[in-house]
Amino acid sequence: MNYKIVIPSYNRLKTLQNKTLAFLFRNNIPHNQIYVFVHPDSYCDYLILESEYNINIIKSVEGIRDSRNFITDYFSEGQKLISMDDDISDLIDFRTNQSLEHLNDFIEESFEMIQGGLWGVSATDNRFFSRLNDKVGLQSIIGSFCGFTNTKQYKLKLRVMEDYERVIYYYNDNRMILKRSFIGIKTKYWTTAGGIQSNLSKDDRITIQNEAADYLLKTYPQLVYIRTRKNGLKDIRFRILK
Numbered sequence: 001m002n003y004k005i006v007i008p009s010y011n012r013l014k015t016l017q018n019k020t021l022a023f024l025f026r027n028n029i030p031h032n033q034i035y036v037f038v039h040p041d042s043y044c045d046y047l048i049l050e051s052e053y054n055i056n057i058i059k060s061v062e063g064i065r066d067s068r069n070f071i072t073d074y075f076s077e078g079q080k081l082i083s084m085d086d087d088i089s090d091l092i093d094f095r096t097n098q099s100l101e102h103l104n105d106f107i108e109e110s111f112e113m114i115q116g117g118l119w120g121v122s123a124t125d126n127r128f129f130s131r132l133n134d135k136v137g138l139q140s141i142i143g144s145f146c147g148f149t150n151t152k153q154y155k156l157k158l159r160v161m162e163d164y165e166r167v168i169y170y171y172n173d174n175r176m177i178l179k180r181s182f183i184g185i186k187t188k189y190w191t192t193a194g195g196i197q198s199n200l201s202k203d204d205r206i207t208i209q210n211e212a213a214d215y216l217l218k219t220y221p222q223l224v225y226i227r228t229r230k231n232g233l234k235d236i237r238f239r240i241l242k
Helices: 013-026 040-053 064-074 103-114 162-172 202-219
Strands: 003-009 034-038 056-059 080-084 090-093 118-122 134-136 145-149 177-186 224-228 234-238
Touching (some): 003 103, 034 040, 040 056, 103 145, 162 177
Parallel strands (some): 003 080, 118 177
Antiparallel strands (some): 080 145, 134 177
16 A cells, blocks of 8 residues: 655654654664654755655754654655654554554554545553443544545645644544554654744643634534643544544
8 A cells, every 4th residue: 555654843853763763664664654744944954864764854844743744745645655753653553552563454454444535543542441342433643644546725724733633624624533542553743852833832832732722612512622720721623523
């Protein structure tokens, strides 16, 4: 199957090498299927990966939203894409409580199931917070590890919670949304040094996330609602629709 792995990254060269790339190489993903989209400020630092591993290093743009839109424009309409964070150390199969075996088979099966839609995995590596089945319909699909059929008409507007916005685009377009809840992701995106959002302070992140949550509620009140944490941070939840 002709799918591409796309990884936005900024100032995390060693993390990328030691985690996400090591994970992909361990699972025998062909190197030429991997595309790293690098913030302009650190692009030159990453070029060593191109010569050392024969992966594709692409100079991208600043910010996770604009980087994701850049990736959408970079690839052709209908291209199958796997979006990954740059600090993923493993995927856990909750059915065995072991590392996922046969990653390529899992990816191909997931794309065959969605038929032009969007799929993802559990946001945690803790089995307690997940289910051992597939779920179909309106639900959160984290941008840390997800697969989708590229559609250039979807332009993300939010600086954070852009993964919720993408789900809504696919849902409103009557495309299948599949969550493979029996697979969990091991990642520490917000706590690992560097990263595309590293220029934001904690207060900045809260402000931007709250603005994004308010926008989603105002724009899609029939699909989402807000839960506010004790610290004032607003989380978006999808409504249960029949």
